[in-house]
Amino acid sequence: MSDLMRSRTYSNAVTDENAQVTDSSNGNKPARRAKTMAGASCVEAPRRELAEVQNWQAQASQDDTKLPVLASTQHSPASQTQPHSQEEPQRKKQKIYTSDDEQDQDTKEPQEPSVQNVASRSRLFGESLDEREEKDVCMVVEYSEDIFEHLYQRERQICSSYNYVKSKESPKYLRPSLRAILIDWLIEVHLKFQLLPETLYLAINIMDRFMAKRKVSMAKLQLLAVSSLLIAAKFEEINLPKLSQYAYITDGACTCQDIKEAEMYVLTTLNFDVGWPNPLNFLRRISKADDYDFKIRAVAKYFMEYAMCCPEFVDVIPSRISALATYCARASLGIKIRWNEASERYSGGIDPLNDLTFQTDCRTLIKEIHNPSTQLKALELKYKSRAADSVFDPAKVWCDVIVASNFEGLF
Structure with missing residues (x-):
């Protein structure tokens, strides 16, 4: 039997729900295998309730680790003579996507942006920001302008x-x-x-x-x-x-x-x-103006999500909410250059210094965080956690200070 046929036969034996196993307690009498989604044997395993499952996505993939790792059909002469060690580490599963909340473990801790760095980034206007991403096929630079032009039209139709x-x-x-x-x-x-x-x-x-x-x-x-x-x-x-x-x-x-x-x-x-055009799409777009600074975006996510939950912004379009969140995040971090030509371009043409409606919405958002009209305890706990970089308390203190100073120096 060839190696390919042997591999297919072994795979079918592992995944077949009706495959038979030998019951050691009763001689060589065949016994039925317990049916599972992965075909693995889990006889007499206790069934857990949903409340006991802390991570349902990880629970769904636990059966996969019980399946033996099939060797490749092409082996070297040394691998054919020596059996595989039982202590061989299992193959790491590849992730399909990476969330914005996750950072690469190999990257360094992001540092707080200095005024000099922001000033140097502010000179990168126009097409130069897109030109740096031409080699990244995921950014689809040649279509990004058309994509967001469609999203700006779409958000007004479906809001x-x-x-x-x-x-x-x-x-x-x-x-x-x-x-x-x-x-x-x-x-x-x-x-x-x-x-x-x-x-x-x-x-x-x-x-x-x-x-x-x-x-x-x-x-x-x-x-x-x-x-x-x-x-x-x-x-x-x-x-x-x-x-x-x-x-x-x-x-x-x-x-x-x-x-x-x-x-x-x-x-x-x-x-x-x-x-519906998601506000995170526009937030990622605006983040291009500050070179995708992770700390600014982490704080902006809190302001953005609070605006989504706040009753004052039910009918506000997502691109405007993202611009409000980004401006408040930069102001709360003490960045002097809060908006530049690149920010105006990648926010869809929003100019905070000359847009009175934007200024009113920004003050409304800060007032709501300072003195909430509705209670959002789950949102507070979410952004107090380390998973969200504990941005709630610093942002809340900044809003309290800004309201106490009657919004002096905000614009």
């Missing part, structure tokens, strides 16, 4: 039509405190499932757009929130939680059938229009 939590005369009016409770719960579930940041922002957008069109009763608010998260995860994620896990996380308030029906109703109401 919430009006602020339903501020228009008390509207029949779809919802108290800001109720929306804050929903979003705070979404943040907790999002952290529990360990989903991408884009998934959370898209879920908030779907929920806001739906409630701007339909009146939702108190009993159906949680169903709408979990259905919005399900739709967003299907659109953004690679590894998805199961439908039963969404139902479980609601503590019996929603069944799987309820979530499926709500999903179809939400998609029909929105005309299946889910392709």
